[in-house]
Amino acid sequence: MNEATQYPPLPDRLSIDPRSPYHVATVFEHDVGIRLNDRERMDVEEYCISEGWVMVPAGKKLDRRGNPLMIKLKGKVEAFYR
Known part of the structure; x- marks a missing residue:
């Protein structure tokens, strides 16, 4: 019951569009x-994250x-699993 869920590491750049080269389907399982x-x-x-947008x-x-x-918004970007 106390199994820790293993999440894949979040990439530096990620897109929700499946046609994008930055789309990683395993990340979107969570x-x-x-x-x-x-x-x-x-x-x-x-x-x-590295470019901040x-x-x-x-x-x-x-x-x-x-x-x-x-549109592109710039600033400090943080990605996390909920």
């Missing part, structure tokens, strides 16, 4: 949280392919 400047964000599509949707705007239009 609940991942992202903090930007000490505030938890629930709308992060992609992040990079996250990509989030810009409201309801869509690009010409129907995907959400993304």
Whole structure:
């Protein structure tokens, strides 16, 4: 009963888009949280810890392919398992 769940290590850069080269499916088997400047964000599509940025949707705007239009927010990025 006291088994410790082994989580895969969180990569430096991660994307939720399965077409991205930065998508790691084994990480998404667990609940991942992202903090930007000490505030938890629930709308992060992609992040990079070493470069200090996250990509989030810009409201309801869509690009010409129907995907959400993304903006880059910079700051201190922390990734963790919930």
